[in-house]
Amino acid sequence: MHPYPFTYHRPTSIDDALTMLGEFGDSGKLLAGGHSLLPVMKLRLAQPEHLIDISGLAGLSGVRLDGDVVGIGALTTHHQLATDAILETSAGLLPEIARVVGDQQVRNRGTFGGALAHADPAADYPAGVLALNAEIVARGPNGERTIPIDDFFVDFLTSALEPDEILTSIRIPALAANTGYRYEKLQNPASGYAIVGVAAVVTLTADGKISAARVGVTGAGDMAYRPQAVENALVGSTPNEDSVKAAAESAVDGIELLSDIHAPADYRARVTKNLVRRAVLKAVERAGV
Ligand SMILES: Cc1cc2nc3c(=O)[nH]c(=O)nc-3n(C[C@H](O)[C@H](O)[C@H](O)COP(=O)(O)OP(=O)(O)OC[C@H]3O[C@@H](n4cnc5c(N)ncnc54)[C@H](O)[C@@H]3O)c2cc1C
Known part of the structure; x- marks a missing residue:
């Protein structure tokens, strides 16, 4: 049409x-x-x-490491994210996610800022930016402001951006030592979007306990979210198959799950818990203590 x-x-x-x-x-x-x-x-x-059309504007693209914060221009494409050397070492979760967004054509044209501004409940990055504790930088008629990622996704296809604002960049704290990450996705075979996607970032102490954990879930509900009961159960624990599986059981607590032609709610619940378990276990393994 x-x-x-x-x-x-x-x-x-x-x-x-x-x-x-x-x-x-x-x-x-x-x-x-x-x-x-x-x-x-x-x-x-x-x-x-x-x-x-802002696609040709200078200064809105590329990745920069500024101390221990990675700054990513809003117009940076999925392909650039997937192949960027700074990201690979400082925030490897993002390239891992970018590589499973759509297909090569989508990755060549689509932008990180556009994907976040669109706030599609089945998009991949929202899980990642929640797990990475990102900040969104926006410019509007009254100047620049920074939005913590926990306040950014507010509803179905709705972000905290005002209609007269432009998302200009995304800031991500570089991953600390002894930190591992993972993105797990059950992909819609037709579109490539996430039926459910889970990102996990886990930091371990020298004796193998979890000192910090952030988990982001996309696809399950109207908007991406952090299952904080899971994170709370993980922090302080010495992770193993059983403890992570038990923590993952809370992954959809309090969430009104989507039910549509792609997957009914009870299936999404099972998938979400499983992907949380897998993502956290892989992140722990990669934290490498
Ligand atoms: C076939 C296909 C498969 C796809 N598969 C996936 C997938 O597997 N996973 C996934 O996550 N996504 C997928 N996508 C979506 C893709 O990632 C898009 O590129 C992305 O969602 C939007 O980015 P864009 O740059 O194309 O934004 P646009 O389409 O140009 O804009 C999207 C919205 O964001 C607004 N916007 C754009 N940039 C800004 C800005 N800087 N500031 C404020 N508002 C802005 C626009 O006004 C518009 O409302 C797919 C798309 C297609 C067509």
């Missing part, structure tokens, strides 16, 4: 794009890689009158 007619704009700077966003209001939409927005426009689920 063809989208409704729209006017295409190509701003030359972030300020220029912000001015357009302010001018067009609800009838304007940012366009980055286009791999989520254009499909919904073609299905006529979205009908912006103005597309503001």
